[in-house]
Amino acid sequence: MKTKSVFVCIDCGNESAKWSGRCPACGAWNTMKEQSIQIKKPARSIQDKRPRDEILPINEINSEDEIRFTTGMNELDRVLGGGAVRGSLVLVGGEPGIGKSTILLQICKSICADNVVLYISGEESQRQLKMRAQRLGVISDKLYTYAETNMEDILEAVTRLNPDILIIDSIQTVYMSEIDSPPGSVAQVKESTLNLMSLAKGSGITVFVVGHVNKEGMIAGPKVLEHMVDCVLYFEGDRNMTYRILRAAKNRYGSTNEIGVFEMHDNGLVEIGNPSAALLSGRPENVPGTCVACVMEGSRPLLAEIQALIAPSGFGTPRRMSAGVDYNRAMLLLAVLEKRAGFKIGMFDAYINVIGGLKLIEPAADLPCALAVASSCRDIPISPEVAAFGEIGLTGELRSVSGTAQRLAEIHRLGFKKCVIPVQNARDIKIPNGLEVLFAKNINDAIAKAI
Numbered sequence: 380m381k382t383k384s385v386f387v388c389i390d391c392g393n394e395s396a397k398w399s400g401r402c403p404a405c406g407a408w409n410t411m412k413e414q415s416i417q418i419k420k421p422a423r424s425i426q427d428k429r430p431r432d433e434i435l436p437i438n439e440i441n442s443e444d445e446i447r448f449t450t451g452m453n454e455l456d457r458v459l460g461g462g463a464v465r466g467s468l469v470l471v472g473g474e475p476g477i478g479k480s481t482i483l484l485q486i487c488k489s490i491c492a493d494n495v496v497l498y499i500s501g502e503e504s505q506r507q508l509k510m511r512a513q514r515l516g517v518i519s520d521k522l523y524t525y526a527e528t529n530m531e532d533i534l535e536a537v538t539r540l541n542p543d544i545l546i547i548d549s550i551q552t553v554y555m556s557e558i559d560s561p562p563g564s565v566a567q568v569k570e571s572t573l574n575l576m577s578l579a580k581g582s583g584i585t586v587f588v589v590g591h592v593n594k595e596g597m598i599a600g601p602k603v604l605e606h607m608v609d610c611v612l613y614f615e616g617d618r619n620m621t622y623r624i625l626r627a628a629k630n631r632y633g634s635t636n637e638i639g640v641f642e643m644h645d646n647g648l649v650e651i652g653n654p655s656a657a658l659l660s661g662r663p664e665n666v667p668g669t670c671v672a673c674v675m676e677g678s679r680p681l682l683a684e685i686q687a688l689i690a691p692s693g694f695g696t697p698r699r700m701s702a703g704v705d706y707n708r709a710m711l712l713l714a715v716l717e718k719r720a721g722f723k724i725g726m727f728d729a730y731i732n733v734i735g736g737l738k739l740i741e742p743a744a745d746l747p748c749a750l751a752v753a754s755s756c757r758d759i760p761i762s763p764e765v766a767a768f769g770e771i772g773l774t775g776e777l778r779s780v781s782g783t784a785q786r787l788a789e790i791h792r793l794g795f796k797k798c799v800i801p802v803q804n805a806r807d808i809k810i811p812n813g814l815e816v817l818f819a820k821n822i823n824d825a826i827a828k829a830i
Contacts, residue, residue: 460633
């Protein structure tokens with residue numbers, strides 16, 4: 380029995396024989412953590428039981444059988460690319476209390492109709508799990524629970540029950556006795572996930588794994604954990620607010636641009652079929668500093684309210700804050716407004732916020748964000764019937780964006796009468812009846828037409 384001491388980067392999983400302040404692989408600082416690995420027998424012995432596939436030409440592989448199945452939640456199916464894939468390994472991450480365990484227990488209500496589900500709880504007892512299931516209305520004879528953290532015992536239970544779906548809650552509580560490291564360490568998380576991956580690929584069991592996040596918002600443990608799984612889902616949103624955004628950071632079987640929108644109620648997560656109307660509910664009218672943006676989340680156009688507040692600074696250095704919009708992108712827009720549009724923002728505090736906890740990462744949110752700032756600076760409200768989308772360059776010009784027809788259709792469907800867009804998007808578009816489209820060449824032109 381040998382003991383091996385290595386230093387592992389918690390960001391990328393790189394191993395080194397000696398400690399260093401900066402990871403030689405990814406360049407991150409203060410991420411090298413010492414791990415003592417004591418192996419009594421091969422930790423990956425489960426891989427020896429994995430059946431070997433034949434070597435076949437891709438044209439001869441039988442793909443007639445449907446390998447996807449619905450989870451019973453349309454928003455989750457959308458993010459997964461049309462449903463869960465059998466034999467896949469899905470990692471669900473998010474902050475504590477955001478709804479990871481809730482959504483996995485809720486989908487058991489639907490998938491237990493045709494599948495046997497084994498729910499492994501490492502953080503709750505079976506009685507506590509039943510209390511939560513009763514609150515969510517999830518009761519089924521095909522839902523089995525097992526409160527265990529030892530990976531060997533979990534694999535033995537899987538062998539005895541042979542379920543169709545396996546849920547691990549959470550991967551940070553699972554450990555392997557062959558490794559002399561505490562649960563949640565880099566070595567334990569990596570080896571446990573590797574065994575689950577071999578189980579999923581070898582037996583065709585669909586595995587859902589709950590993963591905690593660190594203070595930076597990333598999955599706790601080595602970055603290689605995200606490379607091993609087939610799909611990484613992140614829950615976004617403030618847990619003190621009701622709306623939750625489910626986004627795919629990685630998906631081998633679908634797009635990573637789709638999002639699912641949920642609302643947290645006492646009886647669990649409720650799907651929001653019309654997220655644009657929900658995010659715009661309660662929007663103030665005739666108030667300066669607010670503008671409606673239309674962004675594309677995969678194939679779905681989504682309307683969100685952007686608010687801006689420009690106030691005199693009480694200190695020598697003005698404050699800059701943004702929520703829901705990338706901070707560096709927001710600072711770029713403020714610089715363009717000051718240089719190209721003549722707004723003196725340098726001595727004012729600037730605050731930008733997206734209502735509903737939504738994070739806008741598409742460049743099409745540049746124009747409505749700039750219009751909200753300009754409206755707050757001039758203290759003139761933008762008409763509640765106006766929406767906007769478009770990318771802004773450093774010279775103040777407006778650049779075209781994709782999906783113009785879908786955006787205009789969604790804006791018209793929600794009752795808006797006017798929309799400000801880049802003039803480059805004027806080609807080959809169909810304008811809905813009753814919607815006036817205002818084409819703008821640059822930021823000054825857009826401000827003149829919107830305010």
